[in-house]
Amino acid sequence: MLKKLVLFDIDGTLLNMGPINRSVLADALRAVYGTEGSTRTHNFAGKMDSAIIFEVLQNGGLDEKEIAGSFDRARQTYIEMFRSQAGAADVTLIDGVRELLDQLRERSEVMLGLLTGNFEGSGRHKLKLPDIDRYFPFGAFADDGKSRNDLPKVAVEKAYRLTGKRFSNHDVIIIGDTEHDIACARTVNAKSIAVATGTYSMEELEKHDPHVLYENLSRTDAVISEILQTTIN
Numbered sequence: 001m002l003k004k005l006v007l008f009d010i011d012g013t014l015l016n017m018g019p020i021n022r023s024v025l026a027d028a029l030r031a032v033y034g035t036e037g038s039t040r041t042h043n044f045a046g047k048m049d050s051a052i053i054f055e056v057l058q059n060g061g062l063d064e065k066e067i068a069g070s071f072d073r074a075r076q077t078y079i080e081m082f083r084s085q086a087g088a089a090d091v092t093l094i095d096g097v098r099e100l101l102d103q104l105r106e107r108s109e110v111m112l113g114l115l116t117g118n119f120e121g122s123g124r125h126k127l128k129l130p131d132i133d134r135y136f137p138f139g140a141f142a143d144d145g146k147s148r149n150d151l152p153k154v155a156v157e158k159a160y161r162l163t164g165k166r167f168s169n170h171d172v173i174i175i176g177d178t179e180h181d182i183a184c185a186r187t188v189n190a191k192s193i194a195v196a197t198g199t200y201s202m203e204e205l206e207k208h209d210p211h212v213l214y215e216n217l218s219r220t221d222a223v224i225s226e227i228l229q230t231t232i233n
C-alpha cells in the first residue's frame, strides 16, 4: 500500500549540468529579447526557470510587461534549443542517485515524483540523458506555479490523479540541494532532506534547519529509513 510520496529536485540533487544550462538560456533570451541580461552571472540555484528569466532580463533593463509579452516564446525557444544542444556529456549523475532510485522503485509503499524549478520540457530532457527519467511517473514543474512553494500541493494533486491516493503532507518528503527546497517543504509541513551536492555546503544548508542533511545520497539504507519514518513537527 502506498504510504510515502518522495519528491526530488533535479539540478544539484539528482544531477549536475555543465555550463550548457546557462549558455542555452543566454542564446534563447538573446534570440527572443535581443539581450541575455545577467544570465551569465545570475544565481540560479533553487529558483524557478520562469523567475530566473524575469530576474535576468530585469537586470538587463527590461520591464515586467516587455518580458511577459514574449515569455511563452522565450520558454519554447529555450526548451527547443536545450533539447537539441544538451547531450549526455553535459550531465553528471550525482553519487548514490541511481542506487537510491533503484531501491525506492522496488518498494510498493513509496511513490516517486519530481518537484523542480525546471520547465517540464527541459527538465525531462535532463533526466533522459543519464536514463533516470523513467523513475518519475509525474512531477510538479515551473510550468505549474508561480513560486516553488506552490508546487507541493500540485504534486499531491497529480499523485492523487494517478493513484487515487491522497497523500497527507506529513507523508510527503522533499529532497533538494538549496534553502528554497527546505523552505518549500516547511510551508506544507513536509519532511525535508537536504543534500550538499549542489552549490550549497553542509554548513550553509544547516542554517536553514532541514529535518535531515546529507553530504550526498549514497548512504542508501539511511536515506530510505528517513523516507519511511514519519516526522513529528
Ligand SMILES: [Mg+2]
Pocket (backbone or CB within 6 Å): 009, 010, 011, 012, 013, 045, 046, 176, 177, 178, 198
Ligand atoms: Mg536544485
